[in-house]
Amino acid sequence: MRRARRKEGPPRRHTCPVGSFVDRLPPVRTFRELRRDFDRLVLVLAAGDLVANFGFALVFPFLTIYLVQGLGATAAEAGLVTALYSVCSIASGAVGGWLADRFGRRRVMIVSVASTGVVIALMGRAGDLTTIALLTVVLGIVDPPFVPAARAAVSDVVREDRRPRAYGLLSVANAVGWIAGPAIGAGLSGFGYDVLFLVAGILIGSFAIVGFAWLPETLGRTPLVDAGGGTTAAAVGPDRPATIVGLDAAVPHAEPRGSRSATAVTASEAPGNVGRRARAFAAFLAIAMAAQGAIFLWVSVLPVHASGDLGVATGTWGLLFSLNGILIVVFQLRISTAVEGRPKVFVMAGGMLCYATAMAVVAAAQDPAWAIPAIATAVVVITCGEMLFYPMEAAFVSDVSAVDRRGRNQGFLLAAAGVGTALGPPIGGYVLDNAPGPALWAGAAVIFLACAGALGLLGRATRSLPSVEGA
Numbered sequence: 001m002r003r004a005r006r007k008e009g010p011p012r013r014h015t016c017p018v019g020s021f022v023d024r025l026p027p028v029r030t031f032r033e034l035r036r037d038f039d040r041l042v043l044v045l046a047a048g049d050l051v052a053n054f055g056f057a058l059v060f061p062f063l064t065i066y067l068v069q070g071l072g073a074t075a076a077e078a079g080l081v082t083a084l085y086s087v088c089s090i091a092s093g094a095v096g097g098w099l100a101d102r103f104g105r106r107r108v109m110i111v112s113v114a115s116t117g118v119v120i121a122l123m124g125r126a127g128d129l130t131t132i133a134l135l136t137v138v139l140g141i142v143d144p145p146f147v148p149a150a151r152a153a154v155s156d157v158v159r160e161d162r163r164p165r166a167y168g169l170l171s172v173a174n175a176v177g178w179i180a181g182p183a184i185g186a187g188l189s190g191f192g193y194d195v196l197f198l199v200a201g202i203l204i205g206s207f208a209i210v211g212f213a214w215l216p217e218t219l220g221r222t223p224l225v226d227a228g229g230g231t232t233a234a235a236v237g238p239d240r241p242a243t244i245v246g247l248d249a250a251v252p253h254a255e256p257r258g259s260r261s262a263t264a265v266t267a268s269e270a271p272g273n274v275g276r277r278a279r280a281f282a283a284f285l286a287i288a289m290a291a292q293g294a295i296f297l298w299v300s301v302l303p304v305h306a307s308g309d310l311g312v313a314t315g316t317w318g319l320l321f322s323l324n325g326i327l328i329v330v331f332q333l334r335i336s337t338a339v340e341g342r343p344k345v346f347v348m349a350g351g352m353l354c355y356a357t358a359m360a361v362v363a364a365a366q367d368p369a370w371a372i373p374a375i376a377t378a379v380v381v382i383t384c385g386e387m388l389f390y391p392m393e394a395a396f397v398s399d400v401s402a403v404d405r406r407g408r409n410q411g412f413l414l415a416a417a418g419v420g421t422a423l424g425p426p427i428g429g430y431v432l433d434n435a436p437g438p439a440l441w442a443g444a445a446v447i448f449l450a451c452a453g454a455l456g457l458l459g460r461a462t463r464s465l466p467s468v469e470g471a
Contacts (some may be wrong), residue, residue: 018224034169039157043165044214046151048207049173050111054470057181058188059120066193071129081133083422088140090418096145097411099341100152101404103312106217108149109206126198144418148410155398156218160342163395171390175328198330235384258334264289273465277400280462281409284400285416287454291352292420294359294447298382300425301440303434304364304376309437310371310443320372320379327383335387344392344399345459349452351392354385356448363441399448 034043059066067078100115102107108365119139126132151167158166188196306312312320358381365374394410401409430441 001276022190024035025323037162038166038169039156040214041216041218042154042169044210045154045345046169048113048210049150049170050177051210052116052204052207053118053174053177054181055117055177055200057178058185058200058203058448059123060414062189062193062196067129068191070250071126071132073129079128080184081129081136084136085143086418089101089144090415090422092141093144093148093414094411095146097152097385097414099145099168099429100149100407100411101219104217104219104458105153105156105407106211106219107217109153109215110144110211112146112149113211114205116146116207117201117203117208119201120204121145121198124194124201127240144414145411148407151394151398151410152407153215153223153392154220160395160399164344164347164391165333165340165416167391167394168332168387171387172329172332175325175332177254177444179322179325179329186291191218220250236315237358261387261448276462276465280458280465281412282397282398283454285412285459288413289416289420289460291355291448291451292388292417293424293453294444295386296421296424297428297440297444298358298378304429305362305432305440306371308374310365310375311368312371314376316372317375318355320376323376323379324383324386325379328387330390335384337390339388343459343463345455345462348392348396349455349459351385351388352448352452352455354388356445356452358382358385359441359448361444363445365440366438369383379425400465409429419440433468 015270027292063082065073067081071083073382096108096112103334116139119135119142123135123139126135150170154166154170185196188199303314303317306317307314326394342455358378361374361378361381365371365378393413397409397413398406428440428444431443
């Protein structure tokens with residue numbers, strides 16, 4: 001008698017314990033989520049940001065040292081040369097955004113980063129202060145346009161609710177570059193500043209090759225939500241009308257006349273919304289300028305106060321400063337994911353409250369015995385504010401911008417931040433020279449509280465404003 005053949009179930013899967021463990025590691029899991037949720041462009045931009053910012057971090061911490069020790073400049077002359085970059089970036093950032101809307105994101109990014117790499121390499125060969133000052137002016141013209149073009153490209157392919165995480169990823173890449181760059185730059189400087197600048201220029205310029213090979217043109221694309229909840233990007237054109245996505249339904253609108261590719265949906269938007277959107281953007285620029293001026297105090301003036309008034313050693317301050325980048329690398333994506341879908345303006349207001357709290361801590365810490373733990377606490381709280389504010393800042397501007405104004409509005413944001421950065425340090429330094437330290441930091445806390453209140457009012461004013469999105 002034959003034995004009955006046993007029914008065989010589905011084949012068993014032999015899982016590798018090591019592979020399963022690796023799959024559960026947070027970096028691996030995060031990378032797979034990013035590949036699933038975002039267009040490849042976002043990942044390419046993040047990788048390019050990491051390499052390019054690493055190149056910048058190789059040289060910029062040592063630029064004033066090079067000017068003073070290598071070219072014989074005074075400290076005041078060195079400060080003036082470095083300020084030239086910020087002054088030039090105010091106009092070039094805005095122009096770069098317009099160019100990205102007119103000629104395409106890809107062209108602007110590639111030309112900007114390639115030119116930047118060449119200028120950085122030439123700075124190492126400069127034999128006198130005048131030459132390097134002229135090169136710094138050129139750098140301030142060719143480098144900033146990359147930022148609005150990249151931000152606009154992200155908003156072209158990432159849907160509205162996921163933009164904070166996409167911009168957060170770029171912040172992480174930026175932080176990684178600035179954590180590793182100074183340490184390696186210190187070692188390379190031993191071979192001569194010409195070698196240091198040449199290596200930095202090659203690294204920055206290499207992103208132009210990456211962009212030429214893997215960055216697509218996104219001008220005229222708009223993010224769509226596919227059936228699986230992911231994001232794709234499609235062009236807006238005559239056969240595919242733009243839409244305004246409101247709170248209840250998406251209402252189609254015909255594309256405005258005279259467009260070269262995707263154009264502003266605001267041309268056929270409901271009466272009054274165009275003006276409300278423009279007023280919201282203008283109000284936000286004023287808030288961002290004031291906030292950036294106060295934010296930059298902790299980078300430019302706090303080291304002077306910490307070392308001169310509180311006795312914190314320069315090396316200790318460097319370690320405290322690096323804590324900022326480490327926290328961003330570890331927590332930025334988690335925080336951006338946690339606040340996804342929440343009102344961006346109110347999240348930014350929370351970031352301003354974090355900054356205000358940190359400034360209050362610094363104002364209260366006037367005993368040198370408590371200076372280091374107090375400043376360490378302030379840096380942690382400042383970093384929390386930074387992780388809440390900066391990704392949401394770029395995402396909010398994308399949300400209120402018409403499709404054909406994404407680049408120039410990001411450029412205006414960069415220009416407003418540049419004005420704040422240019423005004424904040426000299427005003428803060430003057431206050432620190434003529435008043436006790438607590439007065440400056442208490443004043444900065446008040447500014448942040450005012451920005452938080454203004455953002456709260458802006459959030460109420462824009463709560464019923466429909467978002468501009470392609471569908």
